[in-house]
Amino acid sequence: MNKIRLQILGLSSSQSQSDSFALILEEEEGNRRLPIIIGRFEAQAIAIEIEKVTSTRPMTHDLFKSLATQFQFKLNEIIISDLREGIFYAEMIYVDEREGKKIIVDARPSDAIAIGLRFDAPIFTTDNVMREAGITTTNTDEGEAIEQEEGAKEPKKKKAKKKAVSLEAMSVTELEAEMEKAVADEDYEKAAKIRDEMNRRN
Numbered sequence: 001m002n003k004i005r006l007q008i009l010g011l012s013s014s015q016s017q018s019d020s021f022a023l024i025l026e027e028e029e030g031n032r033r034l035p036i037i038i039g040r041f042e043a044q045a046i047a048i049e050i051e052k053v054t055s056t057r058p059m060t061h062d063l064f065k066s067l068a069t070q071f072q073f074k075l076n077e078i079i080i081s082d083l084r085e086g087i088f089y090a091e092m093i094y095v096d097e098r099e100g101k102k103i104i105v106d107a108r109p110s111d112a113i114a115i116g117l118r119f120d121a122p123i124f125t126t127d128n129v130m131r132e133a134g135i136t137t138t139n140t141d142e143g144e145a146i147e148q149e150e151g152a153k154e155p156k157k158k159k160a161k162k163k164a165v166s167l168e169a170m171s172v173t174e175l176e177a178e179m180e181k182a183v184a185d186e187d188y189e190k191a192a193k194i195r196d197e198m199n200r201r202n
Helices: 040-050 060-070 109-119 127-133 140-150 172-184 188-201
Strands: 003-013 020-027 032-039 073-084 087-096 101-107 123-126
Touching: 003 040, 020 040, 020 109, 020 188, 032 040, 032 109, 032 127, 032 188, 040 060, 040 109, 060 073, 060 109, 073 109, 073 127, 087 109, 101 109, 123 127, 127 188, 172 188
Parallel strands: 073 123
Antiparallel strands: 003 020, 003 123, 020 032, 073 087, 087 101
């Protein structure tokens, strides 16, 4: 299995789903991003560890780390291993330091990452997952912003309002155009939905 190392780019609140967040992962050597929709509790657990905030009482993920440490289990890495029917799957790779055995634990990516951060464990995904779910970013966004600024003195033309069209009703070409726009606007929640719709049609 060819693994791709990821880093956490950020968290953004969901515009369409209450109590949901988009966790944005980015490959370290490349220009693809992997958005994953997660719950509020998991997002909070990830954010607290990223910001190194000390809570007055241990959270569930802290307890899991304490338990693993007591039994001398070390978390070596997190792997976002699969994507099936729009659902991501992850594996937590532990090593029993007493016997030197490798132990693989299935987990949701959000929980795996929240715990992995507490162990300073690296995050990986596979080529297959990145090809299927990764969103490629470009370096043209900055150039477009400069062009818009330079042309700001020109009178703006009023654009006719377009009726909202559901993703299911769009053609593949329209979906690809919407994907480019969502990535340019850094709306990764929308990009993830478009990606899922495109994958559903394949």
